[in-house]
Amino acid sequence: MALFIGMSSMVTASAESDGTSNVAFGMKYTVETEVPDSNSYNQDKDTDYMLTDGESSSTTAYSNPQWVKYYRAVSRTVTIDLKDMYAITGINCGFLQNKGAGIYCPQHMVVSVSENGIDFMKVSDIENPVPNDQGAVTRAVYEVDFSDKYKARYIRFYFNVDVNTYADEFQVFGKAVDGSEKEFIATNPKEYYNSYETLDSIDGYQDVMLLYTGYYPENAAVVDNNKAALLPYVGYINVSNKVVDTMFDAFIFTYVGGRSPSEIPNKKDSDPIIGVGTTTSRSIMSDWVYMLDKVFLADYNLDALNAATAQVKSDLSLDANHKSAVYITLPYPKVSEFDFGDYDGDDVVNKLLSVEDCAKAEKWFIEEALQRWDEAGYENLELKGFYWENESISYGRNEDELELVTACVAAVHEFEGMQCIVIPFYQASGIEYYKEIGFDCAFMQPNLSFNETLQDEPLLMMEDFAEACKKFNLAVEMEIHHNLISKGRELGKFYEAYMQACSQNGMMENTPHAYYQGAGPGVIYNCAKSADPYLRYIYDTTYKFIKHTLSFSKDIKGYAEGGEAVAGKNFTGQIGIEGDWYNGDVTFEVVNEPEHGSVRVLNSYEKYYYMSDDDYIGPDTFEVKISYINGYIENFTVNLTVVSEDASQAESIIESTANKDSNSGDLAKTIGIAAAAITGVALLGFAIVKINDSKKRKKNK
Numbered sequence: 200m201a202l203f204i205g206m207s208s209m210v211t212a213s214a215e216s217d218g219t220s221n222v223a224f225g226m227k228y229t230v231e232t233e234v235p236d237s238n239s240y241n242q243d244k245d246t247d248y249m250l251t252d253g254e255s256s257s258t259t260a261y262s263n264p265q266w267v268k269y270y271r272a273v274s275r276t277v278t279i280d281l282k283d284m285y286a287i288t289g290i291n292c293g294f295l296q297n298k299g300a301g302i303y304c305p306q307h308m309v310v311s312v313s314e315n316g317i318d319f320m321k322v323s324d325i326e327n328p329v330p331n332d333q334g335a336v337t338r339a340v341y342e343v344d345f346s347d348k349y350k351a352r353y354i355r356f357y358f359n360v361d362v363n364t365y366a367d368e369f370q371v372f373g374k375a376v377d378g379s380e381k382e383f384i385a386t387n388p389k390e391y392y393n394s395y396e397t398l399d400s401i402d403g404y405q406d407v408m409l410l411y412t413g414y415y416p417e418n419a420a421v422v423d424n425n426k427a428a429l430l431p432y433v434g435y436i437n438v439s440n441k442v443v444d445t446m447f448d449a450f451i452f453t454y455v456g457g458r459s460p461s462e463i464p465n466k467k468d469s470d471p472i473i474g475v476g477t478t479t480s481r482s483i484m485s486d487w488v489y490m491l492d493k494v495f496l497a498d499y500n501l502d503a504l505n506a507a508t509a510q511v512k513s514d515l516s517l518d519a520n521h522k523s524a525v526y527i528t529l530p531y532p533k534v535s536e537f538d539f540g541d542y543d544g545d546d547v548v549n550k551l552l553s554v555e556d557c558a559k560a561e562k563w564f565i566e567e568a569l570q571r572w573d574e575a576g577y578e579n580l581e582l583k584g585f586y587w588e589n590e591s592i593s594y595g596r597n598e599d600e601l602e603l604v605t606a607c608v609a610a611v612h613e614f615e616g617m618q619c620i621v622i623p624f625y626q627a628s629g630i631e632y633y634k635e636i637g638f639d640c641a642f643m644q645p646n647l648s649f650n651e652t653l654q655d656e657p658l659l660m661m662e663d664f665a666e667a668c669k670k671f672n673l674a675v676e677m678e679i680h681h682n683l684i685s686k687g688r689e690l691g692k693f694y695e696a697y698m699q700a701c702s703q704n705g706m707m708e709n710t711p712h713a714y715y716q717g718a719g720p721g722v723i724y725n726c727a728k729s730a731d732p733y734l735r736y737i738y739d740t741t742y743k744f745i746k747h748t749l750s751f752s753k754d755i756k757g758y759a760e761g762g763e764a765v766a767g768k769n770f771t772g773q774i775g776i777e778g779d780w781y782n783g784d785v786t787f788e789v790v791n792e793p794e795h796g797s798v799r800v801l802n803s804y805e806k807y808y809y810m811s812d813d814d815y816i817g818p819d820t821f822e823v824k825i826s827y828i829n830g831y832i833e834n835f836t837v838n839l840t841v842v843s844e845d846a847s848q849a850e851s852i853i854e855s856t857a858n859k860d861s862n863s864g865d866l867a868k869t870i871g872i873a874a875a876a877i878t879g880v881a882l883l884g885f886a887i888v889k890i891n892d893s894k895k896r897k898k899n900k
Contacts, residue, residue: 219288223251223354223371228279232272234626234667238659240652242270249367251279255293256367259336261300266365271626273667277356277369280316284352285373286380287312287322289344292356295365296329296337298595302365303331304339305358306594311386312351318385322349331361331594338367350380361594361628392634392672395710400640400674401583401618404449404524405711406745407642408432409622411718412493412500413454413475414462414486421718422455423499426506428720431727433504433523434511435742438735440728442514446742447714449524450504451586451620452494455718457531459486471537475530477589477596482551484540487530487564494527495571501525501580508579522581526620527568529585529607532557534597554599558606565614584618584639585611592629601632608637622676622713625653625664630671641673642713648678648693657693661700674711675701677744679737681717684725687733688783694737695781698744699751708747732803736781743779750778757825759807759835764796765844767813772837775805776827784828791822795841811841 227248245267256265269275294304304327311319322345329339354371358364398405410429412422432450434442457476461483466472471480475490494500508523534557538548542563551557565585572582587607592600611619618639623630625646633641645664647653653660668675677697680690701707716722726738743749756777764770776785787800787807796811798821811819819839826832 218374219372220374221253221370222281222283222285222287222373223279223369224253226251226279226281228277228369230269231276231278233274233276233631234272234670235663236272236626237663238656239663240271240626242268242652244268250277250369252368254368256295256338259295259297259338261295261297261302261365266295266367269360269364269366271360271362273626273631274357274359275364278316279354279356279369279371281352281354281371281373284314284350284376286348286376287345287351287354287371287373288348289372290323290342290354290356291368291370291372292341293367294339294341295367296331296333296335296339297365298331298334299336300363301595302363303361303595304329305341305364306331306361308341308356308358310343311355311357312349312383313353313355314351314383316353318383319353319355319388320349320383321386322347330598332596332598347381348379350376350383359628359631391670393669394672395668395706396640396642396672396674398709398711401449401524401620401711404583406447407449407451407524407526407620407711407713408447408723409451409453409713409715410500410504410721411455412452412496413456413490414458414460414493415455415718420720422493423496424503424719425499426503426510428724429503429507430510431724431738432721433507434514436727442511444742444746445511445515445517446745447523449526449583451526451528451713452500453528453586453588454490454530457588459483460489461486471535477531477593479531479533481535481537482530482533482539482560483537484542484560487560488567490528490530491564491568491571494568495575501575501577505577505579512579522579524581524583526584526586526618527582528588529561529611529619530564531589532560532603532607534599534603554602554606557603558610561607562610562613565611565617569614569617582617584616584620587619587621587638590622590624590644591627592632594628601629601636604629605636612637620713622715625650626667630667630673634672640711641671642676642711643668643673644676644678644715645697646678647696648680648690654693657696658700661696662704665700665704665706668706668710674713675706676713676715677701677741679714679716679722681722683722683737684729684734687731688781691733691737695740698740698749702744702749702751703753707744707749712744733781733783740779751780752778755780755827755829755831757827757831757833757835759823759825759837761838761840763840763842764809764811764819766811766816766841768810768844770809770811770839772807772809772839773805774800774807774823774825774835774837776825776831780827786826788824788826789821790824790834791820793819793821793839795819807837809839811839816841816843 249267256263290310295302296304306327308325310323311321313319323343325341325343329337410424415422432447435444435446437443454475457474459474461473463470472478473481475486512521532551534551539551542549542560594600608619611617620640621638622642624644647657679694683690726734729735759774760772762772782805787802789798795815796819798807798809800807819841820836822834822836824834
């Protein structure tokens with residue numbers, strides 16, 4: 200394999216001396232994403248089959264229109280139809296490397312051939328010839344001359360897409376078939392899970408809330424969660440602040456902003472980034488100790504969660520074995536030449552010079568956390584494991600990122616019963632490897648709450664998201680925008696879309712959920728305490744989501760209930776949209792008034808109030824239009840029966856007496872006496888005789 204850096208000259212289809220030529224020149228091809236993308240990013244740019252037009256980019260500037268842009272969606276599969284059978288001898292493909300612009304060459308490219316376009320044989324796997332952490336802008340060439348010839352009409356290129364991938368020309372070299380080609384043996388196609396992550400992946404826990412702690416000197420309350428702040432998370436509280444049920448069953452304590460006490464004030468660009476998050480350029484052991492100090496701080500964080508869980512257990516009389524699950528965040532270990540600290544106790548300061556050193560430091564942190572946990576003796580908490588905070592396998596940050604993550608996950612699993620979980624962002628690089636790496640559960644973020652590109656058709660975008668989760672056996676993160684309290688419905692509608700989509704596609708019941716909501720005391724806390732109906736709606740629907748009782752049908756359906764009204768008195772009827780849609784999105788309009796009374800509707804309470812004319816007895820109707828924000832409109836005719844107050848009372852007494860005396864042989868006699876005492880209606884057996892019917896008929900004229 201040869202590496203060519205710089206610009207390629209014009210590629211021609213002229214034959215070489217041995218009859219070999221670029222047989223892909225001018226041919227059409229298909230491009231497939233590895234996860235559905237039509238309703239989400241869908242930012243690929245290719246016109247007129249540019250990969251096979253014979254022209255490579257004249258410059259390494261990514262603005263050059265000769266570059267074909269691919270964006271996320273895990274990978275691309277480019278399949279070229281050569282229109283005829285050829286003996287394929289090699290390939291040559293050009294890609295752009297521009298780290299500063301987030302444009303990376305593929306980590307690897309798999310080349311396969313086929314005679315029928317259905318069955319393919321893998322013939323080459325080419326590694327990236329340019330390190331992804333290389334700063335220089337480069338045109339890299341993926342080139343291979345096959346040691347054998349392969350008979351094929353179709354040739355397929357599979358390559359990963361880490362953020363942006365720019366390609367300019369794919370060449371396929373071939374010549375006439377002569378019978379000496381290598382025997383075709385089909386390669387088994389890649390298999391996918393095609394199911395969401397299962398509930399047993401985190402031992403039956405399902406709803407994991409992210410809580411923030413760590414270093415934040417500007418406001419200690421952001422990182423020091425007390426019992427009062429955590430109570431509405433552990434227990435579901437009603438509007439009277441009373442615990443009436445359980446809420447989230449598991450919690451991650453992570454570090455706000457990845458900051459640490461050793462960060463450099465007024466940092467210059469040339470200074471290293473010091474912290475515990477994924478952007479750090481050096482790691483310091485004392486910062487890691489500080490994070491553990493914060494997590495185990497008396498009266499806060501773990502201690503407060505233990506106390507809040509104890510109160511919920513007491514208030515609800517739960518089993519003594521009931522516990523909240525806990526995950527502690529692993530600091531990100533950065534390979535560097537800087538001093539880290541003495542993690543092995545030999546009085547020699549260690550440096551993290553390799554992936555192996557990073558794994559040893561991480562193992563020290565895990566041991567320290569477990570020791571502190573044992574010493575604390577939390578009766579109401581269960582330590583399930585550790586959280587890997589990095590949200591992707593980013594080769595642009597670290598060429599050995601895959602090896603680093605794999606080693607750190609393995610370090611967690613060295614300790615009996617400990618799990619390692621992760622929350623990658625939507626279509627993050629590396630999600631296809633998470634099960635192989637060894638993560639016990641990966642919750643993918645939809646990012647719908649934060650990314651305007653994804654917000655045009657939220658529910659359709661969530662369909663793409665759900666299919667991606669199924670493909671790679673992922674769970675879901677529910678994201679509540681951290682500014683929801685101040686922005687309200689403007690931002691909350693996207694979180695609603697999460698709940699609606701997940702309740703419709705099975706992700707509410709059948710897979711674990713992690714939750715993002717910003718730093719303390721958090722959006723969920725503020726929604727629980729708010730008098731704003733919409734904010735309380737967010738808290739209540741989250742509770743229903745956790746309990747799997749939330750209902751959002753794909754086909755919206757309204758309803759308007761009729762009933763029996765007492766003449767001259769208010770009658771309250773139910774009206775609205777079936778399910779848990781926010782009632783602020785529903786409007787009602789009476790389009791035909793009742794003939795024998797009046798009606799008014801209350802949008803916020805999904806009710807109508809009807810009152811008949813004082814002297815009217817009989818049927819009445821009105822027509823109401825129900826509209827929903829998504830365009831649903833339907834008219835309903837509401838049928839009412841107006842009865843006298845005496846008749847209503849008689850019916851009530853008959854019903855209650857029947858219930859009391861249902862086992863009595865004198866049931867009919869009892870009902871008859873009760874009814875006659877109030878209305879003058881005598882029941883002989885079950886035959887009704889109307890004594891004062893003439894008077895009522897006269898009144899109704």
